[in-house]
Amino acid sequence: MKILLLAGIVLASLVSCKSKPEESKPMQTQPQDTLAIQVQGHRGERGNLPENSIPAFLGALRKGVDVLELDVVISKDKQVVVSHEPVMLPLYMLTPxxxxxxxxxxxxxxxxxxxxxxxxxxxxxxxxxxxxxxxQKMKTYKPLLSEVFDTVAATITKENLQPVTFNIEIKSVPEAYDLFQPQPEAFVTLVMQVIQNKNMQEQVNVQSFDPAILEVMHTKYPEIELAYLVGENTYEENKKNLSFTPEIYSPYFKLLNPDEVATIRNDGLKVIPWTVNEPEDIKQIIALKVDAIITDYPERVLKALKQE
Structure with missing residues (x-):
């Protein structure tokens, strides 16, 4: 019973990692100068194609995103699997x-x-x-991280597309250690083995909500750009959770306003909010002059940026 209860807690925590927390004070806009905002396809392009699937990554790639955002978990045989949850989520998964x-x-x-x-x-x-x-409904599966790297690279070459980088989230919560995932150091090692084997060190950044993951990455792989994902509280509160300053601060977009962005930039970090989908929200976030926007609908952000 204790294990079942813990599993429920872990699943709820992982599934809600990118859901909307309570809204903070409203965002304000400011005048535009020049725009250099990257577009990141969230789980490929979840709004249009099955999330974290090969079709979704290729769909976002062909639309012209700068970055493919994805999540990884670990299988029993120590494979790095692209999945947002460490379970088969009933919301969208079917049995064989x-x-x-x-x-x-x-x-x-x-x-x-x-x-x-x-x-x-x-x-x-x-x-x-x-x-x-x-x-769009279609039969698909959870791919390996290595397959995503290979397929995207092959498609870029074959179709003469612009190169992209990868924003890889290591899905981790302390309650899941040894039950739904390895310990942080082992988890990081497995992910980095794939990145190094594919020589992708300069084409990825690693992000996580779990400070322990980021601490291991910072210590063992300082060459990898890191992003701290957060879903609540202010930057000043959240930065106390890390012993170092990462390259990127990646909050839920409703947590941002001009003052917050200025505070983050004063520490030298890039600002990359998630997950911005609605046209009015996209417009407001563009006005904050963030460094990138993570979205389920990359075509919407690309259109808005073109209009600006």
Whole structure:
């Protein structure tokens, strides 16, 4: 019973990592000078294609994003799997037989206890996602990070597209250590092995909500650009959670206003908010002159930037 309760807590924490917390004071706008804002496709382009899938990454790539944002977890056989959750989330996953997964059964499909061959059999696209009604339904699967690197590189070459970089989130919460994920040092090592094997050190940054992950990255791999993801509180409060200053501060977008952006920049950090989807929100965030915008609808941000 204790394990089941903990699993529920961990799942709720991980699933809600990028949901909207309570809104802070309203954002203000300011005049534009020049724009150099990157567009990051969140989980590829989740608003249009199944999240964290090869089709979604290629769709965002072809639309002209600068960065592909994705999440990684670890399988039983120590493979780095692209997935936002360490379980098969009933919201959009189907079993290999095409059946829905009951909410109370999701913890039975703990990716950390499943080999990748088994994980790949589950369908992450045919059911669709009710939160994104325009998302195209198609049968797809959770790919390996190495496959994403290889497929994107091959597509860029074949179709003569502009290169992109990768914003890789290590999905980690302390309650999940040794249950749904490795300990932070082991987790980081597995992810970095893929990055190094594919010689992608200069084409990635690593982000996490878990300070322990970022501390390991900073100590062992100082050459990798790091982003601290946050969903609540101010920058001044959150920076106390780290023993060092990362290159990027990545808050929920409603936490930003001109004063907050100025405070962050005074410490020399880039500002990259998540997840900005609605046209009016996109316009307000552009006015704050952030460094990049993470979005489920990259075409909306690209259009807004072109208009500006």
């Amino acid at each position: 037989e095409g059946d829905s997964i009951a909410n109370e059964d999701s913890q039975k499909y703990n990716l950390y206890t499943m080999g990748y061959a088994e994980i790949k059999e589950f369908d992450g696209g045919s059911k669709g996602n009710v939160r994104f009604p325009k998302q």
